[in-house]
Amino acid sequence: MLELARRRLGDDTALHVVNLNDRLPFADGAFDDVVASLVLHYLEDWGPTLAEMRRVLRPGGRLIASVNHPFVEHLAQNPRHNYFTTTSYTSEWTFNGKSFPMILWRRSLHAMTDALTSAGFRLTVIDEPQPDPAARELFPEDYQDLSPKLSFLCFVAEAPPSAASSDG
Template sequence: MKADHYDSFAAQYARTNETGLFNAYYARPAMLALAGDVDGRRVLDAGCGNGPLMEALRARGATVSGFDSSAAMLELARQRLGEDVDLRVADLSAPLPYADAAFDDVVCSLVLHYLHDWAAPLAELRRVLEPGGRLLLAVNHPRILEASDPQADYFAVTQYSDEYTFDDGEAWTLTFWHRPLHAMTDAFTAAGFRVAVISEPPFSPDTPRELLPPDLGDRTAFICFIFFLLQAE
């Protein structure tokens, strides 16, 4: 996705994600649980958006840095986190403005599924990690494609689009790249990572019932995102 596309609805996107099901009650809690104890760790948020995950990691004792390709999203992050936080405009499709082995952890939540090529971005994320460092990822679950296009080939790397409705009722179309699970794990291995955890967690127990799909019944999980904890080798 082009940065200026996010610039055009940055405030709406950020506002919706503060209290929305998919970010506030699913992706962020799951990423924080996966990260565990980050006290004293140097953490890079790759594609930090308006900064809520960075804020939560900092509150848990991490030294945080972040980048995003959208200048408008970064301005919202600065307002949230303060002027002294290391925030930079950068793009995962290009070399990153950080030294080798600069971080203990990288979190990359809901970013890679916008990209066709994962090889170069994963290589850069591996470069900025200490040996033995961790890359924590959240991407669209590979089964999401079935809901968008039941006739699509699960095993192909496929572009697809979904409509995203903000809390003010305005809708925008977001475009993603589907990958089957094996293509994801193959990309991680090729970039020098070992897969330590694959997670399909439940939503937060604090989720307001009215935010959940009405047909969910008593289930505590739904198909949405998939989470990975990778170790840099």
């Protein structure tokens, strides 16, 4: 991931590897936006991570997050699966021919929105994106297959504006 990021962003961008269960190595209010792409669903407890993301955002800053859509895994379970419990499941990922078990956490849509608002965010967008139209020509089979299917859920959530800016 770091190699990919370095290729896309060039040498002038600071890149850090962090564990999102830990305190982030950044000052309060350091960022306009936090982008959390397909990563929150690896965390059992979103509370401490969202609190950290909120801390490093400037007042009025945005968290832009995508996760696996919680209905997909629920519908793949047996019919007695309790949608409302947060449960782990394992998915096999293959890199360079080697297989790794990845533990993911499935939680309800309500558990997600509750975690965001409990961390002090104001939800401004909930989206269920379909493939980018550019994918129609690049990956025609995948595009046809994925367009009608639930895949991901995206959120935009704002850190509250400072008292001074909300007065003005």
